[in-house]
Amino acid sequence: MSVDKKQFMHNDIRLTAGELAVLWSQYQADTMVICVLKHFEAKLEDPDIRPVLEFAIEKALNHIKVIREIFNSDKYPIPIRFNDSDVNVDAPRLFSDVFLAMYLRHMAMLGMTAGAIAVGMCARSDVSIIIMDIMADAVELHDKARKLLLVKGLYIRSPALSTPDKVEFVSKQSFLTGFFGEKRSLTAMEIAHLFFNGSTNTLGKALMMGFAQVAGSPDVKDFMQRGKNISSKHIKLLSDTLIKEDLPAPMTCESTVTDSTTAPFSDELMVFHTNIMIAQGLGNYSKAIAVSQRRDIGLLYARLLPEIGLYAEDGLKIMIENQWMEEPPQANNRDAIVKKS
Incomplete structure (x- = not known):
């Protein structure tokens, strides 16, 4: 700077x-x-x-x-x-x-x-x-x-799309449907977010795999294992949506994790890091809902969000129970001040 x-x-x-x-x-x-x-x-x-x-x-x-x-x-x-x-x-x-x-x-x-x-x-x-x-x-x-x-040669690109002959306008309400009947093709924005969220989950899964191997506390180990399982589930759902449209899904990266069981990081750091990744995932899914116009795609993310939210809460509970969580800046508790006066 x-x-x-x-x-x-x-x-x-x-x-x-x-x-x-x-x-x-x-x-x-x-x-x-x-x-x-x-x-x-x-x-x-x-x-x-x-x-x-x-x-x-x-x-x-x-x-x-x-x-x-x-x-x-x-x-x-x-x-x-x-x-x-x-x-x-x-x-x-x-x-x-x-x-x-x-x-x-x-x-x-x-x-x-x-x-x-x-x-x-x-x-x-x-x-x-x-x-x-x-x-x-x-x-x-x-x-x-x-x-x-x-x-x-490691950059994972999202799918390429064909170039249209001309600009066209949406003329039917069926553009928004996705539950019943014939579905329209995915838009570039929907594909981009499905692919991006699948890619971030593959990295998150690898991170959770590594952390689970080396965590010292049984609670932290279980927390990481659960995170890996959640990521696996979300990767499958997001990838299946792309594959059903004859589009490629992101490649996985589990092979980038070694077999070490010696912790390079403290349990506190690993839980904190996981909480940051969870917060990013919540934001990514929320943005995806906002730009996904096909109803079934929006519903997919809406189904996944509560699971991540509950997982985030469990991460914070571990931080609090172990007294790892610093109090963030906050407003004065006026009622408490009055009681002390």
Whole structure:
């Protein structure tokens, strides 16, 4: 980040709820990402991936630095979150270099999505510039990871469609149907989201497989195993929808997980990481519903959402029961204040 943030500091303007939310969440996520990438860095064999990995680590460290400066300037408590005690760089590799290449692109997409929302929640110039820089870093990381995957022949492209002869307009209400009778072909938007959500689930399934193998707590191990099973179910439903339309489904990536049973990460980090992936999945499915005009496709996502929501709740329960969950920024409890006075 080349911009001098000090000239934009507004110590007389308090951070808003929106600004606190995005800075606090970004700080937590970046401390987690650094731990995960440090282990990947220690085990990496493919020299072509190293520059992209080092770029991701450098940017995450910089994000933490500038967010810490904002919190210190505003006398706001620095979140604790993750550190070297949450990663064992000497543990055997849990995922292959191929998984890492796909993981870097996935995390960049997560950052771009979060950044697009975060930018609109910030009014203070210093915070706004920081969030725009973070989003720009995510865009650049995605571009580097995309090019890397293309060169390696690992980029999973969504299906290509035939070029129509002319522009046509929808003339029948049957365009929206999907439960009974003849169904229209899937639109490009519907295909894109089915394929994208299938792809993210394949990566999530591989992540859950690895975490289940190395988790120390039986509760965490069961939680990860359940996540793997949910991902498998969703992959099948999303893939079957594409296959029924004579369209290719995303390839799986279970082979990118090794047979190691030695934990490179703490149970706390793995549950936190899973919760982030769940939140992304909820958002992805919600967006897919909004753009899927065929009723059966929208209903498919609507059926899957509650299952993910319940799984997310179980993840939070594990965090709370183990006292792993830091309290996020929140409003004052006025009733409690009155009782103390």
